[in-house]
Amino acid sequence: MPAAPAALAPAQAAALAHVGRTALRDRPSALAVIARHLAGSGTTYQPEQLVAAVAVHGRLTLNFxxxxxxxxxxxxxxxxxxxxxxxxxxxxxxxxxxxxxxxxxxxxxxxxxxxxxxxxxxxxxxxxxxxxxxxxxxxxxxxxxxxxxxxxxxxxxxx
Structure with a gap:
């Protein structure tokens, strides 16, 4: 069984909230950029499909x-x-x-x-x-x- 995640420090919670607000604010323009790239690629995928696939299958790495x-x-x-x-x-x-x-x-x-x-x-x-x-x-x-x-x-x- 995985360990419970550590609680965020107040600064971390504030940073995460800011990133979330920024992502929501910038989402329409980001989806428009993705749509332009997809349109030029010859694929039939829609921006929301691509974003959903990344959310499910994307991985984050910490490099050091x-x-x-x-x-x-x-x-x-x-x-x-x-x-x-x-x-x-x-x-x-x-x-x-x-x-x-x-x-x-x-x-x-x-x-x-x-x-x-x-x-x-x-x-x-x-x-x-x-x-x-x-x-x-x-x-x-x-x-x-x-x-x-x-x-x-x-x-x-x-x-």
């Missing part, structure tokens, strides 16, 4: 580098197994791309738009990560200058 080392010397895989928490770039400070996960950085601004500012005040590591428990967050995060060491958010998993 399990062998990357965290500041405490553990690999990402060891930390995931030991802590039971999938940590965001804001917490780990590691990336396969740009390291702009600090207040005011490119990733922070992108997430602010995507999630309706749910994670900006206070800046908290409970961004898009999910955990087996709650977390405690500092309301006074440190923010590095671009290109310097990653920010710390003062969050610690709780059991």
């Amino acid at each position: 580098h399990p062998d990357r080392l965290l500041a405490d010397g553990r690999t990402v895989a060891a930390a995931l197994a030991g802590d039971g928490v999938y940590r965001s770039q804001f917490e780990t400070g590691i990336s396969n791309g740009g390291l702009s996960a600090y207040p005011g950085g490119d990733r922070d601004r992108w997430e602010e738009a995507l999630f309706g500012g749910a994670y900006q005040a206070p800046v908290c590591c409970r961004r898009t990560a999910r955990s087996t428990g709650g977390s405690t967050c500092s309301t006074t995060p440190t923010a590095p200058a671009p290109g310097s060491a990653p920010a710390t958010c003062g969050c610690a998993p709780t059991r």
Whole structure:
């Protein structure tokens, strides 16, 4: 029997609500774009059929580098197994791309738009990560200058 899902933190619930409202608002224009692509493909499927198929059969993947080392010397895989928490770039400070996960950085601004500012005040590591428990967050995060060491958010998993 699967374990019960962990409760969402308030910021996560606010982010999810914002994404839902945005999806409903933008649905007509998104369906119109899908319809244009389908019309040019020679298929007889309708946009709603395609969306329904994706809802049933679509899969979400979380991509990360399990062998990357965290500041405490553990690999990402060891930390995931030991802590039971999938940590965001804001917490780990590691990336396969740009390291702009600090207040005011490119990733922070992108997430602010995507999630309706749910994670900006206070800046908290409970961004898009999910955990087996709650977390405690500092309301006074440190923010590095671009290109310097990653920010710390003062969050610690709780059991």
